[in-house]
Amino acid sequence: MFAVYAESFSPDDPLSGMVVGERPEPDVPDGWTTVEVKAASLNHHDLWTLRGVGIKQEQLPMIVGCDAAGIDEDGNEVVVHSVISDPGFSGADETLDPKRSLLSERYQGTFAERVTVPRRNVVPKPASLSFEEAACLPTAWLTAYRMLFVQGGCKPGDVVLVQGAGGGVSTALISLARAGGLKVLVTSREEGKRQRALELGAHEAYETGQRLPTTVDAVMETVGQATWLHSIRSLRVGGTLVTTGATSGNMPADMGLTRIFFLQLKVIGSTMGTRGELASLTSMLDATGVRPVIDRVLPMDQAREGFEAMASGDLFGKVVFTR
Numbered sequence: 001m002f003a004v005y006a007e008s009f010s011p012d013d014p015l016s017g018m019v020v021g022e023r024p025e026p027d028v029p030d031g032w033t034t035v036e037v038k039a040a041s042l043n044h045h046d047l048w049t050l051r052g053v054g055i056k057q058e059q060l061p062m063i064v065g066c067d068a069a070g071i072d073e074d075g076n077e078v079v080v081h082s083v084i085s086d087p088g089f090s091g092a093d094e095t096l097d098p099k100r101s102l103l104s105e106r107y108q109g110t111f112a113e114r115v116t117v118p119r120r121n122v123v124p125k126p127a128s129l130s131f132e133e134a135a136c137l138p139t140a141w142l143t144a145y146r147m148l149f150v151q152g153g154c155k156p157g158d159v160v161l162v163q164g165a166g167g168g169v170s171t172a173l174i175s176l177a178r179a180g181g182l183k184v185l186v187t188s189r190e191e192g193k194r195q196r197a198l199e200l201g202a203h204e205a206y207e208t209g210q211r212l213p214t215t216v217d218a219v220m221e222t223v224g225q226a227t228w229l230h231s232i233r234s235l236r237v238g239g240t241l242v243t244t245g246a247t248s249g250n251m252p253a254d255m256g257l258t259r260i261f262f263l264q265l266k267v268i269g270s271t272m273g274t275r276g277e278l279a280s281l282t283s284m285l286d287a288t289g290v291r292p293v294i295d296r297v298l299p300m301d302q303a304r305e306g307f308e309a310m311a312s313g314d315l316f317g318k319v320v321f322t323r
């Protein structure tokens with residue numbers, strides 16, 4: 001079948017190991033279902049995979065892609081939940097399973113004609129969402145939902161700072177925070193992206209690193225090194241920083257430790273979300289009319305163009321591939 005896959009890794013030139021070609025049809029273990037992919041969306045995770053992060057050499061070749069929406073074996077329109085827990089895991093929160101993986105880490109990913117997942121890893125797609133919109137939800141939007149409303153404990157009226165404006169997770173954070181009744185502050189390196197963030201619903205937009213006029217209740221961090229200290233400095237006493245990514249690196253020169261203990265800040269990690277949270281997210285979008293910002297839709301055989309745009313940071317919102 002048609003597939004976009006990693007054949008080799010390169011930390012510095014990730015696209016050199018990517019192949020747009022053919023892979024064998026997936027195996028379908030007992031209890032798993034095959035989803036015919038209608039749309040899939042690109043995440044920074046896919047670039048990390050091509051860089052060799054989170055995957056071992058012996059797992060190559062690996063079809064990339066975490067996110068998909070499509071049609072299952074019974075003809076249902078579904079969204080794929082990308083967190084695959086270990087068959088022996090019995091807890092309620094799959095993200096806490098130490099043996100969990102995301103599609104494209106241990107099991108083949110979604111940038112293909114078909115993907116197989118455990119039956120419980122599909123969630124009904126509301127009719128009001130297109131396949132392209134639904135394909136944006138399983139990683140970036142689910143991550144943003146959990147950061148804000150689960151790990152961050154944000155409530156209507158809270159003030160939240162979103163670091164970065166143009167990314168898949170950050171555009172989701174802006175839209176969901178606004179829909180959840182929060183006051184939304186955002187930073188970006190580019191004036192054009194700051195403007196678009198305001199149009200998307202942010203109340204205030206600042207240059208990356210600029211001192212804010214007020215402290216905030218919570219900061220949503222996906223950038224890492226480049227914004228970490230600013231995030232710490234922006235929090236009120238007892239505020240919460242939720243961290244889920246380190247796009248710019250994971251070694252800030254100054255972690256702001258003194259401020260963390262003296263102001264009794266909470267620093268909380270967050271990863272993806274549960275199947276139940278994905279179902280809540282799809283219901284929220286169905287009810288509110290909030291929709292993912294899509295930077296561009298490309299046929300899957302033109303995936304390279306989308307990867308190049310993400311690698312250069314030249315995006316506002318999600319890149320979606322269609323079949």
Ligand SMILES: NC(=O)c1ccc[n+]([C@@H]2O[C@H](COP(=O)([O-])OP(=O)(O)OC[C@H]3O[C@@H](n4cnc5c(N)ncnc54)[C@H](OP(=O)(O)O)[C@@H]3O)[C@@H](O)[C@H]2O)c1
Binds near residue numbers: 164227
């Ligand atoms: N733990 C999880 O479950 C999970 C899930 C999803 C994503 N993530 C991680 O979260 C990060 C974002 O993912 P994504 O898919 O949203 O990626 P993306 O679409 O490429 O977004 C990158 C974002 O980072 C900002 N940025 C990048 N370099 C920066 C720098 N040097 N200084 C300031 N801002 C910078 C950009 O902001 P501007 O261009 O507006 O300045 C943009 O908002 C990735 O590291 C990804 O691996 C983790």
